[in-house]
Amino acid sequence: MNEWEFQRYKKDNFRKVPDSPGVYKYLNKEGVIIYVGKAKNLRKRVASYFTRAQQESLKTLRLVREISEIEFVIVNTEYEALVLEDSLIKENQPKYNIMLKDGKSYPFICLKNERFPRVFSTRQVKKNDGEYFGPFTSVRAMNNVLNLVKKFYKIRTCSFNLSEKNVTSGKFKVCLEYHINNCKGPCESHQGEDDYNNDIAHIRHILKGNLQAVKLSFKELIEQATRHLHFEEAQVFKERLESLDNFQSKSLVANPKISDTDVFTIKSDEDKSFINYMKIDEGSIKLSETIEVKRKLDESENEILPLVIFNLRKRFSSTNATVLTNLQAETWEPIEISVPLIGDKKKLVDLSLKNVEYYRKESLNNTPSISDKILAQLKEDLSLENTPHHIECFDNSNIQGSNPVASMVCFKNARPSKRDYRKFKIKTVVGADDFGSMVEIVTRRYKRLRDEKEPFPDLIVVDGGKGQLSTACDALKNLGLYGEIPIVGIAKKLEEIYLPNDPYPLHINKKSMSLKLIQQIRDEAHRFAITFHRDKRSKGQIVSKLDSIEGIGSKTKDKLLHHFKSVQRIKAASITELAQFIGLSKAQIVFTSLNKKGDLD
Numbered sequence: 001m002n003e004w005e006f007q008r009y010k011k012d013n014f015r016k017v018p019d020s021p022g023v024y025k026y027l028n029k030e031g032v033i034i035y036v037g038k039a040k041n042l043r044k045r046v047a048s049y050f051t052r053a054q055q056e057s058l059k060t061l062r063l064v065r066e067i068s069e070i071e072f073v074i075v076n077t078e079y080e081a082l083v084l085e086d087s088l089i090k091e092n093q094p095k096y097n098i099m100l101k102d103g104k105s106y107p108f109i110c111l112k113n114e115r116f117p118r119v120f121s122t123r124q125v126k127k128n129d130g131e132y133f134g135p136f137t138s139v140r141a142m143n144n145v146l147n148l149v150k151k152f153y154k155i156r157t158c159s160f161n162l163s164e165k166n167v168t169s170g171k172f173k174v175c176l177e178y179h180i181n182n183c184k185g186p187c188e189s190h191q192g193e194d195d196y197n198n199d200i201a202h203i204r205h206i207l208k209g210n211l212q213a214v215k216l217s218f219k220e221l222i223e224q225a226t227r228h229l230h231f232e233e234a235q236v237f238k239e240r241l242e243s244l245d246n247f248q249s250k251s252l253v254a255n256p257k258i259s260d261t262d263v264f265t266i267k268s269d270e271d272k273s274f275i276n277y278m279k280i281d282e283g284s285i286k287l288s289e290t291i292e293v294k295r296k297l298d299e300s301e302n303e304i305l306p307l308v309i310f311n312l313r314k315r316f317s318s319t320n321a322t323v324l325t326n327l328q329a330e331t332w333e334p335i336e337i338s339v340p341l342i343g344d345k346k347k348l349v350d351l352s353l354k355n356v357e358y359y360r361k362e363s364l365n366n367t368p369s370i371s372d373k374i375l376a377q378l379k380e381d382l383s384l385e386n387t388p389h390h391i392e393c394f395d396n397s398n399i400q401g402s403n404p405v406a407s408m409v410c411f412k413n414a415r416p417s418k419r420d421y422r423k424f425k426i427k428t429v430v431g432a433d434d435f436g437s438m439v440e441i442v443t444r445r446y447k448r449l450r451d452e453k454e455p456f457p458d459l460i461v462v463d464g465g466k467g468q469l470s471t472a473c474d475a476l477k478n479l480g481l482y483g484e485i486p487i488v489g490i491a492k493k494l495e496e497i498y499l500p501n502d503p504y505p506l507h508i509n510k511k512s513m514s515l516k517l518i519q520q521i522r523d524e525a526h527r528f529a530i531t532f533h534r535d536k537r538s539k540g541q542i543v544s545k546l547d548s549i550e551g552i553g554s555k556t557k558d559k560l561l562h563h564f565k566s567v568q569r570i571k572a573a574s575i576t577e578l579a580q581f582i583g584l585s586k587a588q589i590v591f592t593s594l595n596k597k598g599d600l601d
């Protein structure tokens with residue numbers, strides 16, 4: 001990359017950019033790289049960002065507004081541009097570029113670079129330390145390969161330095177692995193280096209996926225053992241051959257003639273793309289990996305796919321010359337990219353798409369729900385330490401001081417939890433004293449929760465402004481709970497949010513879902529309080545009318561209310577209908593009393 005030198009222009013001089021293949025960088029006024037891209041024609045590509053049609057995208061418009069300077073580098077081929085683009089993105093992490101982030105540490109199988117090499121799994125790749133095979137996207141698949149190797153060949157597991165000098169001097173003794181026939185004892189020269197390396201050559205074929213070479217070797221050994229009448233030895237190699245066939249059949253998905261092939265498929269939603277990669281050799285899937293890419297600037301699938309192909313092939317050390325995809329992407333040497341329409345190759349692409357669709361559905365199922373997003377926004381708007389999954393809201397209700405009541409509604413995960421609603425008859429306050437009523441109900445509610453050791457809510461909402469909020473805070477202070485439970489008040493007129501000890505209200509955007517949630521909770525508390533107040537007042541009217549009738553006791557009153565449900569229905573009933581339940585004489589008394597001239601309901 002030393003010959004690649006950047007040229008820099010101010011934003012207004014983008015027309016000076018050459019019409020050659022290369023890479024461009026956009027910098028903001030602080031000189032920070034905010035976007036890196038590649039192009040067949042740098043001038044046309046850079047100019048496209050400043051056209052009216054391109055700026056119809058709000059994301060692109062936001063990018064363009066931040067651009068202060070442009071840097072570019074000319075390269076010889078599109079492949080060089082792709083390599084440089086990938087390098088610059090990884091080095092600078094521009095905020096408007098898609099990022100192929102992956103926190104996974106994939107396992108490899110290492111063939112140690114030493115005399116009498118060991119074979120083992122590892123997640124750390126150290127250059128010049130050995131030959132690495134992988135990475136494996138599935139630990140289970142890797143273990144299957146290792147178990148196959150251990151079943152066929154007796155490879156040492158010790159970490160001794162088996163140099164020729166150490167072995168000939170008798171520095172080591174055979175261990176338990178030798179006695180249980182898992183190792184042939186190269187540490188005491190029970191196995192020669194040539195014989196051991198022959199096994200390693202077979203293992204290397206298996207790890208590379210070249211099973212055919214190993215199968216041919218087993219067939220030759222079977223024939224050789226049979227010619228010499230060594231039938232038990234021939235049976236051992238026959239069983240190995242059958243195990244190899246069985247191992248291969250488990251991953252056979254296509255025509256065995258399809259070899260050295262990569263399959264990439266992509267499917268996108270509004271702001272995400274999902275890409276599956278399958279590595280195919282001899283008709284078998286050697287690995288399959290699906291990733292998710294967040295689109296930053298409404299990039300098309302044709303823009304995303306080449307970068308992903310380059311990265312995944314690099315990550316999994318693929319040198320396959322053929323790439324199959326579900327959409328046409330730019331081709332660069334030395335690979336050939338094609339979109340198959342029929343046959344076994346098309347079946348492989350369909351299988352890859354099936355993996356993409358499954359991953360996409362799983363991702364959608366794991367996406368935070370709307371309620372989770374609303375609660376997260378509410379947490380941010382109110383600067384809460386914890387997400388308010390459990391919210392309780394209080395409201396008072398009375399008419400000119402009569403029948404004062406209060407309500408508490410409960411929302412869990414942004415939904416009403418009606419079994420947790422509570423009604424309060426005001427006991428200690430006389431008349432229309434909303435502040436006194438608020439102190440009483442907050443005290444009663446949280447004293448009970450404290451005494452019964454029940455969990456407190458994540459947030460308390462009070463219907464009212466600074467006055468109601470202050471009295472509710474006083475109640476919490478008397479209980480020693482102030483500061484343990486977040487509490488806010490919401491004023492009706494301007495829908496302002498008041499916080500304790502803050503004289504200025506908090507104005508949340510009127511379109512914000514978090515404010516709408518608080519409003520919904522407040523309205524529900526008001527509805528519940530009004531309903532309770534009306535019921536209480538109605539029952540008081542019923543009791544006063546029936547109690548005022550001389551000669552009618554509580555049992556008679558209960559019979560009438562049980563059947564007719566209300567005074568209005570009792571009044572509308574005839575004497576005969578009333579007599580069916582309380583007798584003729586009492587029916588005449590009730591009918592006459594309720595239907596006096598001038599009696600109002």
